[in-house]
Amino acid sequence: MAHLPPVARPPELLNMDKLAPFVDPLPRPPVAQRAGQRVVLPIREFMSQVHRDVPATRFWGYGNSVPGPTIEARSGEEIMVEWRNQLPARHFLPIDHNLMGAEKGVPEVRTVVHVHGAKVPPASDGYPEDWYVPGTSKTYRYPNRQDAAMLWYHDHAMGINRLNICAGMLGLYIIRDSFDDGLNLPRGEFEIPLVLTDRMIRPDGQLYYPVSQFANAPWLPEFFGDAVLVNGKLLPYLEVQPRKYRIRLLNGSNGRFYFLTLSNGQTFHHIGSDQGLLASPVEEQRLTISPGERFDLVLDFSDHAGEQIVLNDQTVRIMQFRVAKGKVEDESSLPPKLREVPRMPESAAIRTRRLTLEEVDYLTGEPAVHLLDGKRWHEPVSEKPVLDTTEIWELMNLTDDTHPIHLHLVRFQILDRRPLNTGVYLYQKQIVYTGSAVPPEPHEAGWKDTIRATPGACTRIIVNFSGYKGRYVWHCHILEHEDNEMMRPYDVVARPG
Ligand code: C2O
Ligand code: CU
Ligand code: CU
Numbered sequence: 001m002a003h004l005p006p007v008a009r010p011p012e013l014l015n016m017d018k019l020a021p022f023v024d025p026l027p028r029p030p031v032a033q034r035a036g037q038r039v040v041l042p043i044r045e046f047m048s049q050v051h052r053d054v055p056a057t058r059f060w061g062y063g064n065s066v067p068g069p070t071i072e073a074r075s076g077e078e079i080m081v082e083w084r085n086q087l088p089a090r091h092f093l094p095i096d097h098n099l100m101g102a103e104k105g106v107p108e109v110r111t112v113v114h115v116h117g118a119k120v121p122p123a124s125d126g127y128p129e130d131w132y133v134p135g136t137s138k139t140y141r142y143p144n145r146q147d148a149a150m151l152w153y154h155d156h157a158m159g160i161n162r163l164n165i166c167a168g169m170l171g172l173y174i175i176r177d178s179f180d181d182g183l184n185l186p187r188g189e190f191e192i193p194l195v196l197t198d199r200m201i202r203p204d205g206q207l208y209y210p211v212s213q214f215a216n217a218p219w220l221p222e223f224f225g226d227a228v229l230v231n232g233k234l235l236p237y238l239e240v241q242p243r244k245y246r247i248r249l250l251n252g253s254n255g256r257f258y259f260l261t262l263s264n265g266q267t268f269h270h271i272g273s274d275q276g277l278l279a280s281p282v283e284e285q286r287l288t289i290s291p292g293e294r295f296d297l298v299l300d301f302s303d304h305a306g307e308q309i310v311l312n313d314q315t316v317r318i319m320q321f322r323v324a325k326g327k328v329e330d331e332s333s334l335p336p337k338l339r340e341v342p343r344m345p346e347s348a349a350i351r352t353r354r355l356t357l358e359e360v361d362y363l364t365g366e367p368a369v370h371l372l373d374g375k376r377w378h379e380p381v382s383e384k385p386v387l388d389t390t391e392i393w394e395l396m397n398l399t400d401d402t403h404p405i406h407l408h409l410v411r412f413q414i415l416d417r418r419p420l421n422t423g424v425y426l427y428q429k430q431i432v433y434t435g436s437a438v439p440p441e442p443h444e445a446g447w448k449d450t451i452r453a454t455p456g457a458c459t460r461i462i463v464n465f466s467g468y469k470g471r472y473v474w475h476c477h478i479l480e481h482e483d484n485e486m487m488r489p490y491d492v493v494a495r496p497g
Contacts, residue, residue, distance in 0.1 A: 061168035068171030102159025122470030162479035272296030275447030292477035
């Protein structure tokens with residue numbers, strides 16, 4: 001990445017190599033209490049211990065856990081959630097007032113909640129400018145007219161979203177339906193959510209968010225911490241039985257991609273992607289998951305009784321599975337066919353939009369910003385798909401980084417990725433492909449809402465804009481990019497005439 005602003009020297013951080021591994025049991029996020037169709041969730045400050053040997057950490061989150069309480073809903077059953085902002089008046093992470101929407105004079109502490117992956121009316125989608133301040137609340141309506149899938153909720157406040165989520169403002173939202181129930185997948189205690197978030201933690205247990213050397217412009221284009229929290233714990237362990245488990249994995253990190261393997265070489269069976277079940281399971285030894293993505297997985301420990309298995313990232317350990325000895329009856333199944341995913345034909349699209357992802361460097365030495373289609377947040381809305389029509393979006397990534405691109409409101413399919421000559425495109429606005437189109441990986445061939453747009457390539461997605469008219473957003477899910485212009489509004493409009 002070009003033009004990294006000089007990074008201020010971080011304070012002393014927790015030495016992860018000296019921390020005793022696998023001493024805390026993996027917590028399961030609590031399930032949100034419901035009164036009929038209504039859920040109330042306070043957003044507040046609390047302390048929570050990330051490790052046995054580390055003093056409690058201050059978090060800002062939902063309820064009193066990170067991740068917050070899991071909201072459980074049935075497909076087709078509408079629920080209302082009251083999100084109550086009970087946060088303190090001052091932020092504890094470094095705000096950059098140069099960023100859009102975070103200017104001086106705008107209240108420091110504000111929030112608005114978005115359910116990532118949910119199809120909701122615009123007034124309940126958590127538009128970044130719909131933030132509200134401590135002491136106020138908003139009640140949002142979630143129709144849940146969509147297939148079973150694991151969604152997640154998180155803060156979406158303009159210009160400080162990266163800080164609020166880093167502070168702990170995220171949780172899971174699971175939609176279930178009778179089709180998924182009928183597959184006899186592992187359930188109940190054998191269904192385990194895993195939420196990965198990397199953080200920088202000081203020896204006193206407190207969060208650190210890195211800053212540039214410029215006190216007036218602390219924003220940095222990327223954040224990677226070496227302390228990876230799994231459901232809010234560092235290096236936890238989970239006791240499992242020698243049988244199948246359903247693992248629902250979320251990468252809730254600001255910017256880190258994970259490359260996951262199991263220490264015993266065992267495989268993962270993908271059964272679903274962001275927006276629900278795949279057509280059939282896909283077996284893999286290594287998982288690559290980018291920020292915002294969810295993987296629905298089955299792990300089968302039946303041949304591994306008595307083993308201690310570590311879930312590893314490339315460089316860091318994540319957690320440990322301790323498989324009990326002996327044999328157990330496993331009545332669950334891993335069906336060879338899951339849910340039909342009808343491929344959307346390209347001919348269904350009435351329009352193709354070519355949209356660049358680019359990095360703009362300033363000769364003045366200001367840090368580079370990333371833009372969508374060369375435009376900043378405040379420029380007029382340029383993407384106006386018509387309700388209930390289908391479009392192809394060509395995401396032309398002219399940068400050297402992978403950007404996980406997310407569209408609100410919709411689910412989509414990936415058509416292909418094709419390498420291109422970015423120099424020729426940047427300077428002559430001409431497309432010269434340098435290779436042939438590569439179809440999506442099998443585990444990406446289901447319904448998605450967040451897609452890796454790989455560097456120097458055109459990633460094509462096909463999207464049906466169904467649901468509601470109104471204003472939504474699309475953005476990069478690297479939160480540092482999103483907070484600094486790599487987000488754009490889009491409008492779903494009525495059919496003309
Ligand atoms: Cu995960 Cu616009 O959000
Ligand atoms: Cu979203
Ligand atoms: Cu990005």
